[in-house]
Amino acid sequence: MGKVTTLEEIGGLFHDGMTIMVGGFMGTGAPDALVGILVERDIKDITLISSDTALMDTGVGPLVLGRRLKKVIASHIGTNPETGRQMLAGELAVELVPQGTLAERVRAGGAGLGGILTPTGTGTMVADNKQTLTIEGREYLVELPLRADVALLKAHKADKAGNLVYRNSARNFNPLMALAADLVIVQVDEIVETGELDPNIVVTPGVLIDKIICYKESE
Amino acid sequence: MDTKELIARRAAVELHDGDVVNLGIGLPTLIPNYLPAGINIILQSENGYIGLGPVQDTIIPDLVNAGGKPANILPGGSFFDSATSFALIRGGHVDVTILGGLEVDAHGNLANWMVPGKMVPGMGGAMDLVTGARKVIVAMEHTSKNGAPKIVSDCSLPLTARGAVAMIITELAVFRFTPQGLVLEELAPGIELETVTNKTGAAFTVSADLSPMRNIPSDEVLL
Numbered sequence: 001m002g003k004v005t006t007l008e009e010i011g012g013l014f015h016d017g018m019t020i021m022v023g024g025f026m027g028t029g030a031p032d033a034l035v036g037i038l039v040e041r042d043i044k045d046i047t048l049i050s051s052d053t054a055l056m057d058t059g060v061g062p063l064v065l066g067r068r069l070k071k072v073i074a075s076h077i078g079t080n081p082e083t084g085r086q087m088l089a090g091e092l093a094v095e096l097v098p099q100g101t102l103a104e105r106v107r108a109g110g111a112g113l114g115g116i117l118t119p120t121g122t123g124t125m126v127a128d129n130k131q132t133l134t135i136e137g138r139e140y141l142v143e144l145p146l147r148a149d150v151a152l153l154k155a156h157k158a159d160k161a162g163n164l165v166y167r168n169s170a171r172n173f174n175p176l177m178a179l180a181a182d183l184v185i186v187q188v189d190e191i192v193e194t195g196e197l198d199p200n201i202v203v204t205p206g207v208l209i210d211k212i213i214c215y216k217e218s219e
Numbered sequence: 220m221d222t223k224e225l226i227a228r229r230a231a232v233e234l235h236d237g238d239v240v241n242l243g244i245g246l247p248t249l250i251p252n253y254l255p256a257g258i259n260i261i262l263q264s265e266n267g268y269i270g271l272g273p274v275q276d277t278i279i280p281d282l283v284n285a286g287g288k289p290a291n292i293l294p295g296g297s298f299f300d301s302a303t304s305f306a307l308i309r310g311g312h313v314d315v316t317i318l319g320g321l322e323v324d325a326h327g328n329l330a331n332w333m334v335p336g337k338m339v340p341g342m343g344g345a346m347d348l349v350t351g352a353r354k355v356i357v358a359m360e361h362t363s364k365n366g367a368p369k370i371v372s373d374c375s376l377p378l379t380a381r382g383a384v385a386m387i388i389t390e391l392a393v394f395r396f397t398p399q400g401l402v403l404e405e406l407a408p409g410i411e412l413e414t415v416t417n418k419t420g421a422a423f424t425v426s427a428d429l430s431p432m433r434n435i436p437s438d439e440v441l442l
Contacts, residue, residue: 025266025267025283025287025301026266026283026286026287027287028266028281028282028283028287029281051301052341052343055287074341075341075342075343075344076340076341076342076343077339077340077341078338078339078340078341079287079340081338084338084339084340087339088338096339096341096342098342098343098344098345098346098347099265099301099305099342099343099344099347100301100304100305100308100309100344100346100347100351101346101347102301103300103301103302103304103305104302104305106302107302118309119309119350119351120309120346120347120350120351120380121346121350122350122381123378123380123381124346124377124378124379124380124381125377125378126342126346156281166298167280167281168268168279168280168281168282168292168298169264169266169267169268169281169282169283169290169298170281171267171298171299171300172266172267172300172301172304173300173301174300175300176300176301176302203300
């Protein structure tokens with residue numbers, strides 16, 4: 001079964017109320033075309049898991065601006081003022097998570113772990129209502145795994161088997177999210193034949209990827 | 220010399236050849252400008268690489284710093300995912316982090332991520348950095364814009380981390396946290412002890428070796 005598909009063909013896979021992970025850091029390494037499909041198809045009440053909410057017009061920014069989100073789980077919302085505005089107006093629930101904790105929660109979700117223990121956030125607001133454990137004299141927060149219905153990823157190249165390589169700092173959360181969702185869709189700059197990517201440089205194994213879409217940014 | 224340059228020049232003294240360093244946005248990013256020739260540090264960028272360098276004439280696709288701005292990677296650098304990036308930070312593989320602060324208190328607690336009632340940007344990677352870096356230095360102006368002390372007996376703002384700060388560098392003074400508490404170690408040029416006492420909201424002891432603020436002389440600075 002071929003994994004390579006088109007934006008038109010994946011449009012029907014989304015529905016209101018989904019939990020969706022989106023890769024990227026301030027829009028770099030975010031699958032803009034896949035985010036665009038959510039906007040175009042008018043998907044609403046999304047729970048979004050993402051590093052940040054980018055700028056108003058980059059990465060996941062348009063989902064905020066278009067009021068498609070019910071809840072955001074992210075480490076930073078400051079560069080997209082619309083997120084803060086909707087939060088303060090009571091229109092959008094925001095769960096702020098330290099970025100390293102967010103990465104580990106996603107990793108745990110994809111790795112079959114029941115959670116992780118981290119010292120980050122102990123003694124701060126982040127610890128409110130969380131279980132703590134003391135191990136060898138140091139206090140840790142119990143942080144729970146995160147999974148999603150869909151992960152929308154961006155990679156530089158895929159082969160037709162779904163093996164992915166990333167470019168520069170666009171890797172960020174993408175390889176972690178590839179493990180943590182029921183349906184994994186990747187947007188790439190280029191698709192090559194299976195076997196053309198050196199297995200030594202593949203970062204994300206193709207077995208994790210369900211759908212591949214090649215999308216050339218207009219430059 | 221303006222306030223920021225004074226603080227950045229003093230902070231540069233704390234960095235040693237080969238240190239892996241993460242610098243917060245704003246003032247801390249000025250610090251590498253004041254490193255002397257022969258001192259090479261390795262900058263970690265929490266969005267996923269080591270070897271952060273200044274942006275070049277041509278913009279490199281998919282390469283940004285932790286502020287989302289175009290950046291460069293130096294020879295010897297490497298890219299990795301966010302879990303590896305924060306494993307480097309949390310696992311004690313970053314020697315020093317230097318970042319700004321809204322408040323630091325007498326217990327070494329830092330508040331620098333939110334002000335209740337104002338727009339909340341989120342902590343980003345700051346909590347992991349302050350918890351995990353081997354040495355945490357706060358480089359900030361001594362008082363807020365309205366003149367209120369930023370070094371206080373107990374932070375009133377939500378904390379970034381507890382008991383994590385090793386050192387505070389301001390345009391007036393340098394303090395170090397010791398098992399005995401906060402110690403004033405250096406005074407900036409022309410600054411009297413009384414001025415520091417008046418503008419500091421926390422109790423501190425004065426080091427027996429109180430000295431003028433250290434600095435890297437201009438003729439040794441690389442740039």
